[in-house]
Amino acid sequence: MENIIKGLKIAYLSLGCKVNAYETASIRNQLESYGCITVGFRDVADVYLVNTCTVTNIADRKSRQMLHQAKRRNSDAIVVAVGCYVQEFYRNHEQDDTIDLLIGNRRKSEIAAILSEYIACKKEGQETQQIYINEDEKLIEYEEMVIAGATENTRAYLKIQDGCNQFCSYCMIPYARGRISSRAQEDIIKEVVHLAQKGFRELVLTGIHLSSYGLEDATTSEQQKLKRKDGREPLLELISAISDVPGVSRIRLGSLEPRIMREEFVRELAKRTKVCPHFHLSLQSGCDETLKAMNRKYTTEEYLKCCDLLRKYYEAPAITTDVIVGFPGETEEQFVTSMEFAKTCGFAQMHVFPFSRRRGTAADRMPNQLTEEEKKNREHRMLAVAEQLEKRYRAQRAGHECILLTEESMEIDGRSWLVGHTGEYLMVAVPQENYTNNQLIRVRITENSRNNYILAEPLGLMEA
Ligand code: SF4
Incomplete structure (x- = not known):
C-alpha cells in the first residue's frame, strides 16, 4: 500500500498526565516510522495532534483552546484530537468544526492507518470530520503501545x-x-x-x-x-x-x-x-x-x-x-x-x-x-x-548517603557540576571531576540547598 503520510510535518502536544506523555511519545514514534517529520507545536505543520485531557472542566477548556490555536496557526492543517477529551466530546454529542479527526482511547495505536484513510478521503474531496471511537464504554482490552526511544536521557x-x-x-x-x-x-x-x-x-x-x-x-x-x-x-x-x-x-x-x-x-x-x-x-x-x-x-x-x-x-x-x-x-x-x-x-x-x-x-x-x-x-x-x-x-x-543517577552537566557559581536525582527523587549536584552522565554514584549530602540544588560529595561509583 502506498505510504501517503510520508513527509508530513506533524506537531504534537501532550496535555495532562504521564500516561498521556508516554502515549504521545509512542504515537510520535509510530508516525516517524512512516516517514513523518516532527516539528514544534508553534511551527507551521501539516498535522497538529493534541493528546487531550478531561480531568477537570479547566482541562477540557485547555484541550479545546490548544486545538483551536493549532487551526489558527495553519487553517489548512489537519487538527487531530486524541484521548480522554474525545471520549467525553463523543458522549456529550458535542460539536466543533475546528477538529478534523477525533480518536478516542484505545484506538491510539491505529493512528497511522486512521490518518492515511483521512488523507485518502480528503484527496477524493471528502473533507468531513471523522470520529474513531471504541464503542465499548468499559474499554476492557489493553492497547499495546511501545516507545522505541524514550523521553529523558537516563x-x-x-x-x-x-x-x-x-x-x-x-x-x-x-x-x-x-x-x-x-x-x-x-x-x-x-x-x-x-x-x-x-x-x-x-x-x-x-x-x-x-x-x-x-x-x-x-x-x-x-x-x-x-x-x-x-x-x-x-x-x-x-x-x-x-x-x-x-x-x-x-x-x-x-x-x-x-x-x-x-x-x-x-x-x-x-x-x-x-x-x-x-x-x-x-x-x-x-x-x-x-x-x-x-x-x-x-x-x-x-x-x-x-x-x-x-x-x-x-x-x-x-x-x-x-x-x-x-x-x-x-x-x-x-x-x-x-x-x-x-x-x-x-x-x-x-x-x-x-x-x-x-x-x-x-x-x-x-x-x-x-x-x-x-x-x-x-x-x-x-x-x-x-x-x-x-x-x-x-x-x-544532610550528612546521609544516597545513590545519585547523574543526568546532565551544569555550571553552578562558575564550577562544573553533574546534576541528577537520588533514589528519593532529590535533585542533587556533585562536582563533575571524574564522573560523567548516566552513572550511579554513591554520594553524601553536604549542603542542603544552593540555587535549588542539594549539594553532595561523591563517594564512588556504584558499579564498574
Ligand atoms: S477514580 Fe480515583 S483512583 Fe481512579 S483515576 Fe480517578 S482519582 Fe485515581
Whole structure:
C-alpha cells in the first residue's frame, strides 16, 4: 500500500498526565516510522495532534483552546484530537468544526492507518470530520503501545496499565479511560530489554491506577480491595521480572494507592533493592469525612499505617502525595484536620490542588461548593505546610548517603557540576571531576540547598 503520510510535518502536544506523555511519545514514534517529520507545536505543520485531557472542566477548556490555536496557526492543517477529551466530546454529542479527526482511547495505536484513510478521503474531496471511537464504554482490552526511544536521557517511562475501577466522586477517568486493563508481562519485559540496551538506567512504571495492575480477572470485591484471595501480587511479580533484566539499575514506581502497602507487599518490595525509596501515595485529604465524600476507600488511620510500614522497611523513604483542598462541603475544621494530618505523615513533597469541578461527576453535583477565594486561601495554607515538610525532609538527609543517577552537566557559581536525582527523587549536584552522565554514584549530602540544588560529595561509583 502506498505510504501517503510520508513527509508530513506533524506537531504534537501532550496535555495532562504521564500516561498521556508516554502515549504521545509512542504515537510520535509510530508516525516517524512512516516517514513523518516532527516539528514544534508553534511551527507551521501539516498535522497538529493534541493528546487531550478531561480531568477537570479547566482541562477540557485547555484541550479545546490548544486545538483551536493549532487551526489558527495553519487553517489548512489537519487538527487531530486524541484521548480522554474525545471520549467525553463523543458522549456529550458535542460539536466543533475546528477538529478534523477525533480518536478516542484505545484506538491510539491505529493512528497511522486512521490518518492515511483521512488523507485518502480528503484527496477524493471528502473533507468531513471523522470520529474513531471504541464503542465499548468499559474499554476492557489493553492497547499495546511501545516507545522505541524514550523521553529523558537516563530515565524512561513505561506504561504498564490503563483504566480505573475506583470511581472517586470527583474523577471522570473511569469513564474516559474505561476499566482496568494490564499490559502483558512479556510485552513489558520486551520493552524493558530494549530500553536497557539503549542505555536507560532508570525505569518509571506508570499507569492510570498502577495498584490495580494484573487485577482485571479478580472479583469485583478483590479489585475494590486491591487484594486477591489467592495471595498473588501481580505488581510485585512484574517488579521482580523487571529487576532481573540486565542493565536496569533503578525502578521508580508511579502514583500508588496507599491500600496496596500491606506488610507482605512492603516486606517483599524492600527486598527488590532496585526499587527507589520514593513512594507517591495519593492521600487527597487528611480528614475522614472528606475522604468518604470523595469515595476514597481508606481512612487516615489506614493511610498512616502505610507510611509507618514504609518507614519500618526503608531507612528514610521519600513519601510524596497529592492533596485536594476545598472539596465540596469541606468545613474550616475539616480542612485544619487535613493540614494537621499532612504534618503527621511527614511528606517529603506534596502536590496541592484546589478542588476543580468536572461536569458529570458526583462531586460537581454536591451542595456547599466553596468559592474560588476560599479554595485559594486553603491552597496557600496547605502549600505553606508542604514547604515546611519538604525543608524538613531535605534537612534530615544532610550528612546521609544516597545513590545519585547523574543526568546532565551544569555550571553552578562558575564550577562544573553533574546534576541528577537520588533514589528519593532529590535533585542533587556533585562536582563533575571524574564522573560523567548516566552513572550511579554513591554520594553524601553536604549542603542542603544552593540555587535549588542539594549539594553532595561523591563517594564512588556504584558499579564498574
Ligand atoms: S483512583 Fe480515583 S482519582 Fe485515581 S483515576 Fe481512579 S477514580 Fe480517578
